[in-house]
Amino acid sequence: MRTWLLPPGVTAPAARFRELGSLQLEEPEVTPALAGEIARRLRGARPALIALKTDAILRAIEDTIREWLLSGSADRTAAENAFRASTGMPAPTSPFLPLLDAYRGMRVGEWARAEVDPFGALDGFAPGRGGAPVRALGPGLAVHVLPGNVPLVWLSSLLGCLIMRTPCLVKPSADDPLTAALFVSSLARRLPALAEALAVLPWAGGDGAVETRVFEEAEAVVAYGSDDATRSLARRVPPAVRLLVHGPRFAVGAVGREMAGPGRFEPIAASAARDALLYDGRGCLSLVAIYAERGGLYEPREMASMLARAMATASEDLPPGRAGTETAALTQSWRARIRARALAGKPSALFTGARGLDWTVCYDDEIAPPLSLFRTVWVSGVNDLDEVPSRLASGENRMHALAFAGPKPRGIQLAGALAPLGLTRLAAFGSLQEPPLFWPHGGTSVFKQLLRWVRLET
Amino acid sequence: MLRYISSPEAEPFDSIALDVFARQYAENAAYRRWCDAIGLDPALVRTIEEIPAVPAAVFKELDLVCGTPAVEFRTSGTTGPGQGRHLAPSLDSYRASALAHFRRCVLPEGWKMRALMLAPPPDLAPSSSLSRMLAWVLEECAEPGSGWYVSAGGLERERLAGALLDAQHGGVPVLLAGTTAAFFAFLDYCDDGGLRIALPGGSRLMDTGGMKGCGIEALPSLGEFQAGFYRRVRETLGIPEARCVNEYGMTELFSQFYDAVLVDKDRPRVKIGPSWTRTFVIDPVTLEPAREGELGLLRHLDLANVGSVMAVLTEDLGRASGDGFVLHGRPRGAEARGCGLAFQGLAESA
Numbered sequence: 001m002r003t004w005l006l007p008p009g010v011t012a013p014a015a016r017f018r019e020l021g022s023l024q025l026e027e028p029e030v031t032p033a034l035a036g037e038i039a040r041r042l043r044g045a046r047p048a049l050i051a052l053k054t055d056a057i058l059r060a061i062e063d064t065i066r067e068w069l070l071s072g073s074a075d076r077t078a079a080e081n082a083f084r085a086s087t088g089m090p091a092p093t094s095p096f097l098p099l100l101d102a103y104r105g106m107r108v109g110e111w112a113r114a115e116v117d118p119f120g121a122l123d124g125f126a127p128g129r130g131g132a133p134v135r136a137l138g139p140g141l142a143v144h145v146l147p148g149n150v151p152l153v154w155l156s157s158l159l160g161c162l163i164m165r166t167p168c169l170v171k172p173s174a175d176d177p178l179t180a181a182l183f184v185s186s187l188a189r190r191l192p193a194l195a196e197a198l199a200v201l202p203w204a205g206g207d208g209a210v211e212t213r214v215f216e217e218a219e220a221v222v223a224y225g226s227d228d229a230t231r232s233l234a235r236r237v238p239p240a241v242r243l244l245v246h247g248p249r250f251a252v253g254a255v256g257r258e259m260a261g262p263g264r265f266e267p268i269a270a271s272a273a274r275d276a277l278l279y280d281g282r283g284c285l286s287l288v289a290i291y292a293e294r295g296g297l298y299e300p301r302e303m304a305s306m307l308a309r310a311m312a313t314a315s316e317d318l319p320p321g322r323a324g325t326e327t328a329a330l331t332q333s334w335r336a337r338i339r340a341r342a343l344a345g346k347p348s349a350l351f352t353g354a355r356g357l358d359w360t361v362c363y364d365d366e367i368a369p370p371l372s373l374f375r376t377v378w379v380s381g382v383n384d385l386d387e388v389p390s391r392l393a394s395g396e397n398r399m400h401a402l403a404f405a406g407p408k409p410r411g412i413q414l415a416g417a418l419a420p421l422g423l424t425r426l427a428a429f430g431s432l433q434e435p436p437l438f439w440p441h442g443g444t445s446v447f448k449q450l451l452r453w454v455r456l457e458t
Numbered sequence: 459m460l461r462y463i464s465s466p467e468a469e470p471f472d473s474i475a476l477d478v479f480a481r482q483y484a485e486n487a488a489y490r491r492w493c494d495a496i497g498l499d500p501a502l503v504r505t506i507e508e509i510p511a512v513p514a515a516v517f518k519e520l521d522l523v524c525g526t527p528a529v530e531f532r533t534s535g536t537t538g539p540g541q542g543r544h545l546a547p548s549l550d551s552y553r554a555s556a557l558a559h560f561r562r563c564v565l566p567e568g569w570k571m572r573a574l575m576l577a578p579p580p581d582l583a584p585s586s587s588l589s590r591m592l593a594w595v596l597e598e599c600a601e602p603g604s605g606w607y608v609s610a611g612g613l614e615r616e617r618l619a620g621a622l623l624d625a626q627h628g629g630v631p632v633l634l635a636g637t638t639a640a641f642f643a644f645l646d647y648c649d650d651g652g653l654r655i656a657l658p659g660g661s662r663l664m665d666t667g668g669m670k671g672c673g674i675e676a677l678p679s680l681g682e683f684q685a686g687f688y689r690r691v692r693e694t695l696g697i698p699e700a701r702c703v704n705e706y707g708m709t710e711l712f713s714q715f716y717d718a719v720l721v722d723k724d725r726p727r728v729k730i731g732p733s734w735t736r737t738f739v740i741d742p743v744t745l746e747p748a749r750e751g752e753l754g755l756l757r758h759l760d761l762a763n764v765g766s767v768m769a770v771l772t773e774d775l776g777r778a779s780g781d782g783f784v785l786h787g788r789p790r791g792a793e794a795r796g797c798g799l800a801f802q803g804l805a806e807s808a
Binding site (some may be wrong): 326330 | 491519732743789
């Protein structure tokens with residue numbers, strides 16, 4: 001199966017084949033010249049893209065999503081199989097549906113209308129605030145460097161660019177090798193004019209020569225990835241090109257004392273386990289730590305123990321994929337540290353699954369939760385939820401979202417205190433990994449970041 | 459144990475290691491608690507592969523020593539909480555092991571050399587195991603004119619440059635030993651001043667500590683880093699790559715591992731340990747032996763750790779290669795440790 005998709009008329013590149021489980025992937029030999037030619041072609045397709053009506057683009061997007069949501073969707077099934085084979089995630093249920101669900105119905109159109117005001121400015125000059133006509137246009141070419149940790153997390157950026165008439169060159173991750181090509185191909189089937197403005201080209205991440213050529217043609221680069229990867233990429237992006245980086249982030253949970261009791265905490269634990277184990281805890285919305293408030297009927301250590309039982313149960317439905325060597329090494333090191341702290345009489349306890357790195361719950365009141373562990377939740381006791389911001393403020397803070405269980409006013413108060421530390425979303429336990437489309441990923445929407453407004457004043 | 463280090467062929471390693479394990483289980487209370495906590499029945503340990511290794515992180519929490527500790531070394535990590543402590547009842551096995559393997563891998567000709575140490579002396583860094591080892595090297599392997607070039611004020615760049623120019627003009631080969639970060643700082647100093655030195659043939663360099671503290675923003679692979687570093691050493695100091703030896707050591711182990719570059723030119727960057735050590739590569743998911751050639755965690759058995767705990771599971775990744783291993787480095791995101799930060803900390807505190 002081809003991992004790439006090029007605009008019509010571009011000479012097919014030489015290809016090599018890679019075995020991925022039972023799949024045989026056809027990958028292109030990407031040279032700087034080829035990448036540069038494709039980027040130029042895409043830029044040239046912009047006028048035709050601008051000539052399309054927004055409604056036509058939205059219809060193509062919504063039809064494509066509708067098809068991908070069908071249980072028999074061939075494209076989604078193929079993409080999911082490649083994702084499973086690549087990450088080792090043997091998820092018995094669809095790994096894509098939790099994220100695709102956010103797009104169900106006519107959500108994309110609603111989303112775009114909520115983001116762009118006046119919406120008609122996408123099709124031509126339209127009366128703006130104060131009466132002056134305004135026109136909204138996206139960049140002339142956006143390069144999207146996709147992640148492999150969580151599928152489809154990039155979809156809103158890509159769709160946003162199309163709605164704002166931005167041709168897109170997409171580099172998929174080796175860990176999710178087919179989704180981009182299949183999705184873009186689905187789109188192009190529904191609106192053939194899009195085929196001229198979209199390309200999927202998997203080059204080797206960090207290939208400086210290719211990236212330099214491609215970024216020279218771009219007006220925007222949207223990059224997902226690790227600190228190392230995005231830092232290296234950023235050095236090749238010319239200063240005039242807008243760079244949107246989605247780096248490593250995580251989510252934490254907070255449980256008020258009101259919920260620390262029989263019949264209340266158990267469902268929270270079950271939901272938290274799902275938040276932690278979905279996508280093996282590799283997502284930017286994966287739950288990595290819970291701050292449990294003392295003073296309820298359950299003490300934080302008991303809650304850690306109950307969470308461990310919930311992790312064991314959830315792990316049956318969400319079994320582990322392949323742990324990276326470095327992540328596994330870090331996780332083992334922290335398991336040992338917590339076990340030793342418990343032996344030394346520190347406020348620590350370790351709970352683990354029976355096999356390998358199935359799941360881990362570390363209870364520790366003193367050590368800040370380490371990041372980047374495999375299927376691990378860190379539970380810390382706090383005397384009051386007011387302590388949570390100071391716990392998170394120490395060290396490098398990459399908190400993205402908060403799962404909260406407790407009285408609503410306390411949640412609002414906590415969210416307000418965490419907002420300056422980077423919080424972009426407060427949600428219920430169990431829904432962390434399924435953000436609504438209307439949540440601006442990273443705290444601000446792709447439209448806000450990339451749309452350029454033209455205003456007529458005479 | 460000292461007898462074994464001086465004539466290791468006298469007894470088979472495995473039987474000694476199993477004896478040491480039995481003794482450490484009996485005499486090292488923290489080790490015994492660790493073994494019990496992981497459900498280890500010491501009676502079932504019949505091969506050296508079954509000897510339970512203590513993860514390096516545990517040295518931050520437990521006093522892993524047989525009997526009463528007389529010496530204490532501390533790891534230099536500053537980014538993670540806590541420091542690891544290696545306690546031991548005596549320095550004897552450390553001294554014997556460190557000197558013997560240093561001579562084999564860094565001074566295989568049996569020479570004594572003028573040695574210039576780019577590390578703080580033990581009185582400035584009493585908890586640094588590297589400083590202790592280099593002090594022994596100065597005592598046993600050095601000629602007049604040797605000395606320390608890191609003081610309370612940090613690296614003494616100017617004085618070091620003078621000493622190297624003296625050696626160049628006098629035709630005296632030198633041994634430079636210290637942290638990689640200190641060498642980086644000195645190379646930067648040379649670059650800034652346009653200083654180029656051509657050290658006499660036979661000169662050599664031993665560095666340790668890796669790339670942490672070297673001010674490198676985007677970390678390359680360890681191999682790329684080392685190649686670039688040694689190229690700079692050749693261009694700036696005139697020591698060829700074939701005489702640059704990287705040491706891999708850790709506070710928790712009294713034995714060290716060195717590049718084989720001076721003793722086996724066919725595998726210059728394979729790390730070799732002394733015959734009283736064994737290294738295994740462990741699958742980090744299962745903690746079982748990794749498949750041949752696979753990347754995994756390094757687990758060492760070190761008989762020089764006779765007074766503490768012999769089996770240590772490191773946080774370092776590597777691949778087996780013959781009787782040695784190729785170091786891949788520490789997982790990104792793991793706590794930064796290593797001697798490089800000791801140098802950096804000292805310089806910053808000045």
